[in-house]
Amino acid sequence: MSVGPATQPDVDIDIGRLFRAVWDKKALVAALTIGAAALAFVVTGMINPLYKSETRVLIETREPVYSSDQTQPQTDAVLLDERAVTSQVEILRSTDLVKQVARELDLSSREEFDPAANTSSVGAVMIMLGLKKDPHEIPADERILKEFYKKLEVYAVPGSRVIGVEFSSEDAALAAAVPNALIDAYLAFQSGAKLETNTDASAWLEPEIMRLREKVRESEEKVAQYRAERGLLLVNQQDTIAAKQLSDISTELSRVRAERADSEARAQSVRNALESGQSIDAISDVLDSPVVQRLRESEGTIRAQIADLSTTLLEAHPRMKGLRAQLQDVDRQILSETRKVLDSLESNARVGRIREDELVSQLNALKASSAREGEESVELRSLEREAAAQRDLLETYLGRYREAASRSEPKALPADARVISRAVPASESYFPKKGAIIIVASLATFLLAAIGIMLAELFSGRALRPSSAMMPAQMKTGQTAAAAATVSGDLPHQTAEASAELPLIANDADDFSVEAVAEQLIGEHVSVAVCVAPEGDEGSAAAVMLARTVAGEGLQALLVDLTGSACPTELMAESIRLPGLTDLMCGEINISSSIHPDRLSSAHIIPRGNANARRAMRAIDRLPMIIDALTEAYDLVIVECGAADAASVARVARADAGEVILSLLRADEETVSQLLSDFHEQGFENVMLMTPKEPRRPLGSRSSAA
Structure with a gap:
């Protein structure tokens, strides 16, 4: 199964x-x-x-x-x-x-x-x-x-x-x-x-500059030669001769055309005045003539004389006739001079027209020449750009070379870093820090020692106790052991008289702890201890702590689980299904097969077992012989009987073969007295009290039966 x-x-x-x-x-x-x-x-x-x-x-x-x-x-x-x-x-x-x-x-x-x-x-x-x-x-x-x-x-x-x-x-x-x-x-x-x-830059730039100088000279020679061959000579920084001539002729043509138009307009104005018989006083060109101006002065003089003589002489007077004849002659001269001015203006207009035609002819010829020069200028500009690029590169290299030559000393080239704080000899050492090291070493040793002691207690199982959540409901029904009756209340204060009447062994005047009981058992070389836990599993857990404490002191300890609930088996064995006491009592296994190690300490345990409990109880008389055999191999054999009564304990243990330990956590004076009386009636004269909790006062001291 x-x-x-x-x-x-x-x-x-x-x-x-x-x-x-x-x-x-x-x-x-x-x-x-x-x-x-x-x-x-x-x-x-x-x-x-x-x-x-x-x-x-x-x-x-x-x-x-x-x-x-x-x-x-x-x-x-x-x-x-x-x-x-x-x-x-x-x-x-x-x-x-x-x-x-x-x-x-x-x-x-x-x-x-x-x-x-x-x-x-x-x-x-x-x-x-x-x-x-x-x-x-x-x-x-x-x-x-x-x-x-x-x-x-x-x-x-x-x-x-x-x-x-x-x-x-x-x-x-x-x-x-x-x-x-x-x-x-x-x-x-x-x-x-x-x-x-x-x-390195200077060494590289020097031959490059020499090479560029030759290239610039060659490029500029090509530009000058091309200009000379194509007639693209410059008259200033920008214009060629043809371009300059074209510009000058265009300007002269515009001026000649303006003068011709002005001469024609002035001549037309004089002609219109002569044809319409208008006065020449409105014609500025006629009035500007010096001859006309003199004639006008003579005319004014004659008219003044006529006006002066008309007051004393008649019109038929020879003097008056002579003055009027002079006046008519002056008018004829003015008209003749006006015609001369008109002829002069018309002549100027004809000359301007001829000059205009000549300029137009020259302009057309220069336009054809300029178109040819435009095509040739494309190549010229290309040569000029090449020469300019070589010249700019040469100037850049020359500037870099002069700058590099000026930095020929290490001091002229500061590093890209600046010291902001120089080191000075330290007045104190930074290592070792004696005080800190001593404190850390002491503290670490203290902690390691404390942790080591605590781990030893944990591994030995002496510092483990059953959880408070474990209830007596874990007890199995139908087993031969009776259930424990639990009562409330702390251990009572005992009077001197009551202590004298109880057949109780106290290992120390003030200590009923598991450690104290273990110390007394080891000191008295007790080989068999029968533990009774009237309060059930909580008391049985104390027996487990007792076995682990004895094992932690270096002794060979064995716990025999004779409880009905198998509480010690659950606390110590790897599995509750391991073969144990009932299997041994029924003859299904031998003693060595029933012994198993504790999972938390060096102690051993004989679990409750898996065989039929009623069948095992028929061979209960063999248990004392088994216990005697176990004492040959172990320093202390602890038989945990659980909540068994004194009569049941007497069937598995002889009164003179070991100590009886009552594991109590909570009990009143009457209950303790009744338990001691029951064990006294069965022949157990000395009984030990053990409790994981320390009572406020000792329950009693070693005494003999009353």
């Missing part, structure tokens, strides 16, 4: 028991703590103190004051991002810089940086056994670098462009000198890199 695994009962950890165990071994804990503190003090005193110093440098772009880039604002955030700063950290950790600093400070002569110079005896033994590589097999430079890197720490300060360089050493002055020397070497490296770049 297959049997599934039984459910293990819940157990609680007795916290008070754990702390009591630590307190009981307080001397050991104190000795270990003091020893650890003393050892830490001695060890820290033997360790050479280490000093640490730090140098900080700010990464920023730096240019000379006379640099041509000063007019071009540049932001450091663009030039130096987080990756650039990280790259500078790696440069500071580069092997070349470290080797340079090691040579400058002669670190190879210091034992601190050469582990091969001070190999300890333990290290020598490990080298002989092949557990450690011989440092002499490693080159000296590598050994120094390895120790150097162990003491060096280069880091970027988060959220900034600041880099910190820390170095630790047994020498405070050296701890400050190394980071300062490393930073100086880094700045020199940066300046040297710039100088090298500048020198």
Whole structure:
């Protein structure tokens, strides 16, 4: 028949028991703590103190004051991002810089940086056994670098462009000198890199400039030759001769056309005045003639004379006739002069027309020539662009070359970093911190010792107790043992008279605990202890604690489960279905097959078993012989009878063969007295009281039967 695994009962950890165990071994804990503190003090005193110093440098772009880039604002955030700063950290950790600093400070002569110079005896033994590589097999430079890197720490300060360089050493002055020397070497490296770049640029620019000069000369010669061949000579910075002529002729043509139109208009005006008989006083060209102006003056004089003489002379007077004849002659002369002005204007108009025709002819010829020059100018502009590009490139290279030549000294090229804090020798060592190490070592030893004691108590099972949720309902009906009657109330205070009447053994005047009972059983070399738990499973759990406590003291302890509920089996065995006492009583197994280990301690248990209980009870008389046989192999055999009465206990145990232990948690004085009387009637003169709870006063002391 297959049997599934039984459910293990819940157990609680007795916290008070754990702390009591630590307190009981307080001397050991104190000795270990003091020893650890003393050892830490001695060890820290033997360790050479280490000093640490730090140098900080700010990464920023730096240019000379006379640099041509000063007019071009540049932001450091663009030039130096987080990756650039990280790259500078790696440069500071580069092997070349470290080797340079090691040579400058002669670190190879210091034992601190050469582990091969001070190999300890333990290290020598490990080298002989092949557990450690011989440092002499490693080159000296590598050994120094390895120790150097162990003491060096280069880091970027988060959220900034600041880099910190820390170095630790047994020498405070050296701890400050190394980071300062490393930073100086880094700045020199940066300046040297710039100088090298500048020198390379100068070396590259010089032949390039010579080559470009030749190209510019050739390009300009091509332009001049093409101009001469095509007649595209310039009269100023932009225009050719043909273009200049075309512009001048166009301007002259416009002027001639304007003059011709003006002459024709003025001639037409004079002609219209003559044809219509209008007065010439309205014609400006006639009035502007000097002859007409003189004639007009003569006419005015004559008219003044006529007007003056008309007051004294008649019209028929010869003087008057002569003056009027002169006046008519002047009018004829004015008219004749007017015609001459008209002829002059018409002549000017004809000349202007002829000039216009000539200019138009020249303009048309120049337009044809300009169209041809436009086609030729395309090639010319291409040559000019090529020459201009070569010239601009040459000027750029010349500017760069002059700038590079001005930076031929290292001081002219500052590094892209600036020291903001130099290392100074530390006044106090940073390691070892004696006070902190001693405190930590003492505290750690104390905690480890306490934890070790608590774990020992847990593994031995002495600090475990059944869960308060385990109810007596777990008891099986139909078994031979009777159910326990549980009463309420704490253990009563006993008077001296009552204690004298009770046949009770108290292992200590003030202690009825499981530990005290175990100590007394071990001290008196008791081989068989019969436990009775009138209160049921809670009392049976105390018997389990008793077996585990005895096993924890190094004795061989065995518990025989004679209860009806199989509470000890559930608490100790891996499964409640394991073969046990009933199987042994029925003859189905031998004694060795009925014994099983406790799952939480080194104690053993004979479980209740799986055979028929009634059949097993028929062979109950064999149990004392079995117990006697078990005492040959175990220091203490505990028979847990559960809630059995004195008569039932008498059937399985002889009164002179061991101790009877009453496991009580709650009982009144009357119940305890009745139990003691029952056991006295069955011949059990000495009875022990055991309770997991400590009563406020002892129940009694060892006495004999009344």
